[in-house]
Amino acid sequence: MAALPAETAIEGLAQVFGLLSDPGRLRLMAALLEGGEMCVCDLAAACGQSESSVSHALRLLRLNRVVKVRRSGRMAYYSLADSHVRMLFDLGLTHVAHDAAGAHD
Amino acid sequence: MAALPAETAIEGLAQVFGLLSDPGRLRLMAALLEGGEMCVCDLAAACGQSESSVSHALRLLRLNRVVKVRRSGRMAYYSLADSHVRMLFDLGLTHVAHDAAGAHD
DNA sequence: CGCGCATGTGAAGAAACGCTCATATGAGCG
DNA sequence: CGCTCATATGAGCGTTTCTTCACATGCGCG
Numbered sequence: 646m647a648a649l650p651a652e653t654a655i656e657g658l659a660q661v662f663g664l665l666s667d668p669g670r671l672r673l674m675a676a677l678l679e680g681g682e683m684c685v686c687d688l689a690a691a692c693g694q695s696e697s698s699v700s701h702a703l704r705l706l707r708l709n710r711v712v713k714v715r716r717s718g719r720m721a722y723y724s725l726a727d728s729h730v731r732m733l734f735d736l737g738l739t740h741v742a743h744d745a746a747g748a749h750d
Numbered sequence: 751m752a753a754l755p756a757e758t759a760i761e762g763l764a765q766v767f768g769l770l771s772d773p774g775r776l777r778l779m780a781a782l783l784e785g786g787e788m789c790v791c792d793l794a795a796a797c798g799q800s801e802s803s804v805s806h807a808l809r810l811l812r813l814n815r816v817v818k819v820r821r822s823g824r825m826a827y828y829s830l831a832d833s834h835v836r837m838l839f840d841l842g843l844t845h846v847a848h849d850a851a852g853a854h855d
Numbered sequence: 856c857g858c859g860c861a862t863g864t865g866a867a868g869a870a871a872c873g874c875t876c877a878t879a880t881g882a883g884c885g
Numbered sequence: 886c887g888c889t890c891a892t893a894t895g896a897g898c899g900t901t902t903c904t905t906c907a908c909a910t911g912c913g914c915g
Contacts, residue, residue, distance in 0.1 A: 655776045657846035658839065663771035667873075668764045675756060685892060698820040698874060700893055707864040710849045719891050729845040734763065736841060741762035744815045772903075790862060803904060805863055824861050824912040 664709055665733060669694055670702045674730055677712065682724040769814055770838060774799055775807045779835055782817065787829040 664670060672692040677683060681689070689699040703723055706712040713726045725731070769775060777797040782788060788796070794804040808828055812815040816835060820827045830836070 651777075651780060654843060654846060655773050655780065657850070658842045659771050659773045659776055661837075661845055661849075662767045662776075666764050666768035666771045668760050669873080671760045671764055671767075675760065686890095695875075696874095696878080696892075697894090699755060700891095701873080704893075716892095721892060727845075729841060729848070732839065732841055733767075733838070733845075736837055737763045737766050738759060740766055740832075740838075741759065743832065744766075744832070745762070749785050768902095771872060774903080791860095800863075800905075802864090802906080805861095806903085809863075 661709065664705060664711060665737070667702075669698065670706060672674065673699065673702055673706070674734070675710070677723060677725050678731060678734065682715070682722045684720045684722050713744065762784060766814070769810060769816060769843070772807070774803060778804065778807055778811070779830065780840070782828060782830050783836060783839065787820070787827045789825045789827050793828065844849070 665674075669692070670695070673688055676688055676691045680687075680691070685699055685703065686696055688703075690698040692699065694702075701714060703714075707714060707723075710726050711730060712723050715722045715724070770779075776814075777799070778793055781793055781796045785792075785796070790801060790804055790808065792826045794801040797804065799807075808817060808819075810820060812828075815831050817828050820829070823847070
């Protein structure tokens with residue numbers, strides 16, 4: 646990684662932030678931040694989404710190592726894979742708060 | 751903010767991360783992180799985008815207080831509004847690096 | 856003082872995204 | 886053993902988002 650590592654990095658960043666740009670996925674992550682570990686149906690109920698869309702969303706998050714899954718019988722228990730999400734949340738909220746306080750469109 | 755501040759916060763977070771989910775905008779922000787303050791045409795040249803799309807992108811970023819503008823004659827010099835972007839960048843890159851190292855799909 | 860460059864904006868087409876419906880797999884239970 | 890529940894996946898559709906083109910504004914220069 647010498648010439649333009651920025652290019653690959655930029656693409657990766659866009660992908661990661663893209664995962665965080667959907668309210669539905671954000672709710673799932675927020676629920677996991679609070680609940681620690683939850684199964685798909687509880688997640689769906691807690692976030693007010695269909696189990697299908699939750700499953701689709703979790704697949705994306707799983708493929709990007711944002712969440713991890715533990716299986717027990719026919720249940721799948723999801724949890725956050727690392728602490729980056731919490732930091733990203735807090736940092737994002739800081740900007741949102743600052744933004745709302747300052748001004749907006 | 752008592753009952754469900756989460757809902758408003760979630761929407762705000764999604765919007766902020768949505769701004770960061772586009773490679774074009776990310777490149778602009780990266781250029782500003784390095785260059786400090788740049789005009790639209792230099793930004794367009796540095797990021798390999800049309801001046802029009804740069805102008806559109808900068809408008810979004812401006813409306814969300816991510817960048818600020820200083821006008822001098824017919825030129826418009828843009829710079830980052832605060833340090834959140836740099837922190838978000840670093841944190842995002844940490845996840846990308848960790849993700850790439852661990853595994854992916 | 857009119858022409859050109861830097862920038863800003865609106866509209867339209869293309870592409871990406873998320874949601875829902877239908878269906879598949881696999882585990883537990885009667 | 887067959888049925889049902891929890892989850893996973895694929896296809897189709899509606900909506901949003903990005904890019905481009907065309908044109909508007911405003912400053913500076915000859």
